[in-house]
Amino acid sequence: MIIExxxxxxxxxxxxVELGKWLVEDGSVVSKNEEVAEIESDKATLTLVAEESGKISFKVQEGDTVAVGELACTIDTDAAGEPTASAPPAKEEPKKEAAPAAKEEPKKEVGASKDQPKIKTTAVAREMMEEHHLSVDDIIHGLQRIGKKEVEAVVSQPAAAQPVVESAPKNLFSREESREKMSMLRRKLSQRLVAVKNETAMLTTFNEVDMSPIMELRKKHQPKFVEKHGFKLGFMSFFTKAVATAMQFHPAVNSMIDGEEILTPAFVDVGIAVSTPKGLMVPIVRNAESKSIPAIELEIKELAEKARTKKISIEELTGGTFTITNGGTFGSLLSTPIINPPQSAILGMHNIVDRPMAVNGQVVIRPMMYIALSYDHRIIDGKDSVGFLVKVKNLLENPQLLLTDGKDPEELLLQI
Incomplete structure (x- = not known):
């Protein structure tokens, strides 16, 4: 039976879509539900799965652009039990009786394995190895460090005993080049980035955050958090909750232009930029304003894992009213992130660096992070952009305010 x-x-x-790469060989036998190919669209990289077990036959080649619904391959289920082509097993040689042990020499060269050079071992060392049932491989892999004694032992050996390693001559100059086709995702990303620069009035405002309160909170409660929830508490969930809370005070940052109208959602769907081997993906945490820190942290972890393993769906990448990107994971100190259209703003996180700060008239060392807000000035005024970033800073430096939607607990208590 032939399955299409x-x-x-x-x-x-x-x-x-574009057929990015076949994960199996043409004519090989595949199993049911086995991933056989990677399919690249302008939004994500997905996988093609075998519906039944059998012999696969390709109908399109890697790099081909094919229409949705077009035949990619066929599977002959009648060949499901056939073994794949492989080299015949080597003929087993009859076992030879071990030769009687020769008289032990003071020193003897022992081969650790086929791939390892012969190594000298003393009679005492061999007795200790036999007593503790250790092989030369065990001794070699058990070495944790090379110290002065080991180096001196090698240097003191006769020159003939040291293996001579011939290094290949180095090319001082190279004129080599490599060329590969851009993926559909990368091509679409390039078009969108250029369009943003040409079609928006993008500006960036900056501020800095003292990360001490969040770092101390994580350090204090991390063991109990992991014990209860089963995963570690990161920084991204705090930033996601902070921007969702700050939107209540500056809703323009959550708005977007729709024709000649300004659309302002009552919800906050935060896109988290994730770097993958195939390019940048932005999975969405929906209704971040209504979720707790642990719920946000878990969702970010699951979405990022899906994006990196190509298991994420288009629905999980579609939408979003605001985006956060974290260049700090790669060591970035300061940058100007580019807006993800049709959104009107994006927050850039950066590396945490200890810097001298003036606190209560004294110079102290604090872990500081620069944050950047790029925004479309056509829809967001300077007052809202700067005020929004200041609000995010305040919420991160006083994380307890995230429990009261950014409002002063004492004012809530007194209802003022």
Missing amino acids: IKIPTPGESITE
Whole structure:
């Protein structure tokens, strides 16, 4: 029986995809539910799965652009039990009786394995190894460090005993080049980035955050948090909750232009930029304003893992009213992030660096992070952009305010 595997529909607006890479060999036998190919759209990289076990036959080649619903490959289920082509097993040689042990020499060269050079061992060392049932491999892999004694032992050996390693001549100059086709995701990303620069009035405002309160909170409660929830508490969940809370005071930052109208959602769907081998992806944490820190942290962890393993769906990448990108994971100190259209703003996180700060008239060392807000000046005024970033700073430096939606607990208590 021949099963046809067709290109699935990644999303409503996608009509064609690119077959990025076959994960199996043409003509090989595949198992049911085995991933056989990577499919790249302009939004994500997805996988093609074998519906049944059998012999696969390719109908399109790597790099081909194919329409949704087009035949990608066929699977012959009648060949499911056939073994894949492989080299015949080597003929087993009859075992030879071990030669009688020769008289022990004071020193003897022992081969650790096929790939390792012969190593001298003394009679005392061999007796200790036999007593503790250790091989030369065990001794070599058990070495934790090379010290002065080990170096001197090698240096003191005769020159003939030291292996001579011939190094390949180095090319002082190279004129080599490599060329590869851009993926559909990378091409679409390039178009969108250029369009943002040309179609928006993008500006960036900066501030800095003292990360001491959040770092102390994480250090104090991390063991109990991991024990209860099963995963570690990171920084991104605090930033996600902080921007969602700050939107209540500056809703313009959560707005977007729709034709000649300004659309302002009552919810906050935060996109978290994730770097993957195939390019940048932005999975969405929906209704961040209504979720707790642990719930946000878990969702970010699951979405990031899906994006990196190509298991994420188009629906999980679609939408979003605001984006956070963290260049600090790569060591960035300061940058100007680019807006993710049709959104009107994006927050950039950066590296945490100990810097001298003036606190209560004294110079102290604090872990500081620069934060940047890039925004579309056509819809967001300077007052809202700066005020929003100051509010985010205040919430992060006083994380207890995230429990009261950014409002002063004493004012809530007194209802003023």
